[in-house]
Amino acid sequence: EGVDNDDGSSYYHTHDNFLVSGNRGMKNDFGGHDNFHYNNVYGYVGEGFGICSQLAGHVDGFYNNTLIMTGTSIGGGEGCSGPGKTIVHDLKVYTPTGNATECGHSPPQSPGTTVHKVC
Secondary structure, eight states: OOEEEETTOBSOEEESOEEEEEEEEEEEETTOBSOEEESOEEEEEEEEEEEOOOOTTOOOEEESOEEEEEEEEEEESGGGSSTTOOEEEOOEEEESSSOOEETTBSSOOSTTOEEEEOO
């Protein structure tokens, strides 16, 4: 993982980084919450984010990031719906095919997100 926010990791603001390789850019699991990733570049990640379910009022955020991906799933997990839905918007995504899914939707539904083919 680029950054592994789990086991209760909370209130981290991960920003302005260049992170290379990994299954996911952001992983948040096992009770982690209120973690925000923004203004980062994730190079050669399989997926942008994977997030567990969150309680209402304790959401995570993944926005204003650039992803150069080896796969086509921007993100998924239990944080895709419900009262603790992850805040996702304004991603620049590059995939091998020029197509991507986000939380099972193709094309991605997050505002301001664009998908491009890696040249």
